[in-house]
Amino acid sequence: MLDAATPYVSTTNACKLCTPLGACIAFKGLEGCMPILHGSQGCATYMRRYIISHFREPVDIASSALGEDQAIYGGGPNLMQGIINVMDKYNPDIIGIASTCLTETIGDDVPMILSGFKKEFAHLKIPELIHVSTPSYSGTHMEGFHRAIRQTAIQMAEPDPLPHSKITVLPGFVSPWDVRHLKGVMRDFDIPGIILPDISETLEGTIQEDIEMVPSGGTSMQDLKSLGGSPACIELGNCIKNDLSTAGWLEKNLNVPAHRLGLPIGLRGMDAFMQTLSRISGKDMPREQMLERGRLVDAYVDAHKYLFGKKCLIYGEEDLVTGLVSFLAETGVQPVLAASGGRSGLMQKSIEQACDGMLPQTPSVLSGVDFYQIVEEAEKLEPDFILGNSKAYRIAAGKWDIPLIRVGFPVHDRMGAGRIRHAGYEGAYDLLMRIVNTLLEKRQEDADLGWGYM
Ligand code: SF4
Structure with a gap:
């Protein structure tokens, strides 16, 4: 608690970004996924502007568009209507729902709202709904990013999948080129993989004659469901806390051996990734x-x-x-x-x-x-x-x-x-x-x- 005697320093030009923004970038790496922010419209506008200005790609992020009344009485009806609108307009396979400062503060129970939604609209073909809690006042965009990936695994991975040979790689928040490069390295090794999230095409697309409402590319639904059947999971990032680690969750809950390394930047960083691929696959560096x-x-x-x-x-x-x-x-x-x-x-x-x-x-x-x-x-x-x-x-x-x-x-x-x-x-x-x-x-x-x- 701050009081008058406690020295207080305000934040001036933060060296971090908003937590649900990170979640939206992660959701953009899932095939057929459309993100919705449960909050006011300004949050979605700010995030769209930020992401578009960086990637120079069309990036849609929907919003449940809460106003003053919902800030008092709760935003459940708005979220339900938002999901219906997104289903009508985008026909997505997955909707990624991230909360914002407003809905976290008023205490909207999103899992309960989603459960009510599924009952009320059981006659419709409802896409997969992945929910992540992302209060921005207590985190960074990287926490939002990692939390969204972990929740994707928790909510999408089948509990008892058939074993397969695809190694899961969690590349962290790197550029689309970086993700494409890591995929190319695995191809050179002749190692099949699941990349989660895979923004290599969704956030760096090609020119199209007809606009794609949801850009093609991303981690496929089938791969998400079969995460637990991977022979190993390589998570890249030294500063991912245990409670945000997807590799840790997969290992603990679905017995997928976890290999947690730093980002493959520089000679030693990439050597560590190569050695891990070699060890898991039994193959030499290409x-x-x-x-x-x-x-x-x-x-x-x-x-x-x-x-x-x-x-x-x-x-x-x-x-x-x-x-x-x-x-x-x-x-x-x-x-x-x-x-x-x-x-x-x-x-x-x-x-x-x-x-x-x-x-x-x-x-x-x-x-x-x-x-x-x-x-x-x-x-x-x-x-x-x-x-x-x-x-x-x-x-x-x-x-x-x-x-x-x-x-x-x-x-x-x-x-x-x-x-x-x-x-x-x-x-x-x-x-x-x-x-x-x-x-x-x-x-x-x-x-x-x-x-x-x-
Ligand atoms: S109000 Fe919170 S969630 Fe919305 S843009 Fe600002 S920091 Fe992000």
Whole structure:
């Protein structure tokens, strides 16, 4: 409880996003799924705008559109009407329902509303209804994302499925390119897989003659139902708490062996993913990936003289930040500050492990912070460049005049965010080149004399 004597710091420009927004992105990776936000219309408008501006794709998110009366008397009838409207207009196979601050605060019992809905409209063909509780005042978009995936498994996986050979991979919140890349790696291995969620097509689609009301692609219903028959589940993300881990739930409840790793960013991150695939499948790393790995190490050697000792500030989601710190530690860059609005309590240890034996000094780690606190801390550390989403552009360009290299989400001031490469040896190569060339360009621009060879 706060009282007048308790020091209180308000959040100024949060380094996190709204919890149901993360849930909507996860739902967008399920085949035939349409998300509904149970709350006021403004929430859905904000989330649509945020997601569309990043992916540059049409993204529909429905809303139960509560007004003042429902805030007092409850939003059950609105949610039921919203589901009927979505069924009429989109004909989805799945409706993903995420609560918002308003409906969590008034205490709407969504499972009870949905149970009433199924009874009242039993004569209709009702899609699968997946519900996730996402109060934004107590979490981040990543908690919404992971909670939606876990609830999808809990509510969709059959309790007694037939065993099959598809390895389940939970890629975390990475770009559509990253997801496509991981799928390609599994194809190179000749390992069949279930990717959950699979945003590789739904959030980076092709031009169509006729508009698709629900974009094609995503994890299929059949795969969701058969999750419990997988021989193994690989969950990517060091900072996923146990109560948000889908791999943990599958292992505990359906006996699917869990392999929990960090995001496959940088050489060691991707090596860990490759070794896990090899161990599970009994197959060697494919030649194509061996070659990519060799090219990456060669590029590390070439770029080292330009990167050694450069100081970097990294911010964003905890898993992404941890993966990027691990990658930078391999390149000679000194990460000086790793910051996130998330507060899983796992980032500090994960970063220490990633830097162990690699860096003379572990970076400062700030969890649960906003941009005000990040700037305050970073000013003392004088970074040479920043790795993060668009939200620090004003600081980078205006206040410090240092380059911001855009990664993660949201990227609202550049095109091609769906194709930002973070994962795999190819992703690391691309990141390395973007960093080294940005720093060379900056040095060239700032030099008094023109020079064209180095
Ligand atoms: S933070 Fe709460 S009120 Fe704001 S958009 Fe998200 S759910 Fe809606």
